[in-house]
Amino acid sequence: MGFENMFTPEKFEKAWQVFLEEMPFAVWETFYVTILSTFIALLLGLPLGVLLVTGEKNGILPLPKWLLNTINVVINLLRSVPFLILMIMVIPLSRAIVGTSVGTVATIVPLVCAAFPFVARLVESSLREVNPNIIEAAQSMGASPLQIIVKVMIPESVPSLISNTTIAVTTVLGYSAMSGAIGGGGLGQIAINYGYYRYQYPTMVVAVILLIIMVQIFQSVGTHLSVRLDKRLK
């Protein structure tokens, strides 16, 4: 098929029609799936990331070695499975949790499974940036391990946590588009349905452009927040 057949006036017209009729809802679906999945991934990943840092031998709340090793191995395992495979692997889990394995809501399960180990690693790296002398100062004032986590480590790394969360959001956005391949909704589904199955390339291009715009917006908001909340600058 030649280039001129890929982008005919009829196809552009179709793209415009889809843009008006289906894209707004698709954008919304992609948006909330991304945000919700990242949020749940944070709920799971934040405590795990904290444990990875505080549970070390010289950490403020050392864990038994076997437990720390197990957490590390599980995170690495989940991180090394390609997302496409992971999506298929967790189908039984999706069925168990949301009752179905297809549709927009069901894709939240594989997205969370892929994102929370990633988030745990990001949180770990953020928390490691906190000046250990500040933690020691808090200990010298009689702070308990929990107080150190809640009042020192997390608040002190907020700017870094936000910029890392932004990375997580944009990664999850990419995955959510991929989930369109196995029955998830949103922009990814439109791109695959129209572009791959029906050769409606202009429609696919429009969907991709919208995805790019979303990534840009998430990234700018994240960067802006991270800079604005950082009291070390100025």
Next chain:
Amino acid sequence: MIEIKNLYKTFESSEGRVEALKDVSLTIGDGDIYGIIGMSGAGKSTLVRCINMLERPTGGSVLIDGKDMGALPAKQLREERRKITMIFQGFNLLMQRNCMKNICFPMELAGVKSSDAKKRASELLELVGLPDKAKAYPAQLSGGQQQRVAIARALATNPRVLLCDEATSALDPNTTHSVLSLIRDINKKLGITVIVITHQMSVVQEICNRVAILDGGMVVEEGLVGTVFASPASAAAKRLVFPNGADELISNPACERRMRVVFNGARTAGTPLIATMAVKENILANILSAGTRCVDDKVYGSMLLGIPGGEEQFEKAKTYLESVGDVHVEGV
């Protein structure tokens, strides 16, 4: 009273064993400003961190008002730490909290009501001379100002002991002086025992009443600052008191008698002491070396004089110089 008894600390690491503290015993009285001085790596930080058990000693004990710090369970130790607070070389303020909230931090940990904490924090900001910086963030302050906030924070829980680990090492001489004055005021006003860790003799001279010299993890000399300064006995003490080398070695062709004059806060900054001695007593002293500093109107440091004219002149000079307060003279 702080009693440190036969304290040992050995670090085991992949590079081998480091004996950071070896049989350290010290008694620090209430209301003292106690200096612990030593070269880099002497074990000063390790010692001070053992006092509040941030570092667990390998042997020996630390008693604070009779309470064995090492034997306290975790929760009680945390309670006790509120009474033995600490300031650091790097200030270690919370960078994402403003000054007011930094000072409230230890009170927050202790469960003090927020409104009471704020009130106390304002008073403390006033005490350290930064009443207008409540809303400023640490990054907006100079080093000296940050250390003042750190001092205010350390005072928030009404401690009995203030530990200062190289608290002025990152500051310029003027700022050092003003921070040390603040620490001395606090000691006087609030009666808090202060332990000052430093590698600078000038800091000890300026505010401490007693000093211990640490070398290779051992206390090699301990006593009143004046005594240790006037006649340092150990090699480590001599190195610290006379950083320019042992001045006994300066050649002495005329075979004149020599004396070391130690100024320990003498109020002679405004008087030409040696010239006056020449005019009044007719003694022509030969200044061989001098390392003195003025702090306010007080002089610290030492001077090596050659006195020509034999024993009689020497004794005359000695009597004259010692008649000035806070000056100590010894023959070398």
